[in-house]
């Protein structure tokens with residue numbers, strides 16, 4: 001199956017003096033996916049986004065957005081960006097701010113008017129559109145920042161910690177917006193430390209550390225893949241345990257409690273059948289999915305990135 005890549009990077013590097021912020025980043029982000037970009041503090045996530053946006057030049061390597069070199073004028077209007085630390089023009093009202101952002105992308109006035117009303121409503125700020133941004137709360141600024149990233153109807157949006165400062169309702173709103181964008185065939189590049197949210201919404205995730213991609217995972221495969229399994233059963237003798245070990249990894253076996261590690265949840269029916277055929281009385285089989293947080297710590301380590 002061929003994929004059309006919205007983002008492709010080829011050994012992208014960025015050095016600041018002796019600091020290597022990004023070290024040979026190579027990845028492809030497909031059109032219509034929500035791609036999570038995960039890594040510890042200082043891993044090079046923001047620097048990578050800045051290079052992709054043409055805000056800072058790579059030291060070496062290259063990248064393409066929509067099959068065009070970085071920084072092309074044409075791409076600028078196709079891309080939206082919500083930075084982590086936005087310096088908002090606080091003297092503007094919410095509406096003026098969206099108008100200004102939309103005008104920078106040179107979209108037609110009538111389209112901009114329509115999009116502004118739509119996004120102000122979607123982020124729950126219609127009522128506050130005529131108030132200056134200086135009067136907005138942290139969460140309201142985050143909401144208007146998101147509307148700003150989307151008001152020109154971009155094909156690709158970079159969201160850097162979009163839910164920081166948002167209440168649970170706001171977080172759900174951001175997730176729903178991302179899901180809608182995907183539905184419309186748009187691409188979302190999400191930089192977030194909130195792994196419980198990433199887990200729910202992303203299609204694929206890249207783990208980076210010290211400016212390098214350590215691993216790329218497909219979330220659906222992760223959800224169906226390896227798991228730890230707790231089994232309550234009676235009658236498991238040494239012979240049965242030896243047979244089990246040929247089918248999966250037996251992590252612990254105590255009295256009537258077994259802990260197994262399986263490479264694929266698909267092996268569970270076979271394990272159940274094997275136990276029953278050998279006279280074991282099975283009371284429960286409970287798979288425990290490996291959380292994205294566990295995987296993050298496993299791949300990136302617990303030492304942090306700094």
Ligand SMILES: Nc1ncnc2c1ncn2[C@@H]1O[C@H](COP(=O)(O)OP(=O)(O)OP(=O)(O)O)[C@@H](O)[C@H]1O
Nearest residue numbers: 016019020021039040041042043044045046047048
């Ligand atoms: N303008 C700069 N000048 C010098 N060093 C920089 C600059 N910007 C980033 N760095 C360094 O590059 C490395 C990567 O920083 P970056 O901000 O990309 O990390 P990050 O993954 O976004 O981190 P966080 O999760 O903390 O936001 C860090 O070591 C940082 O100190």
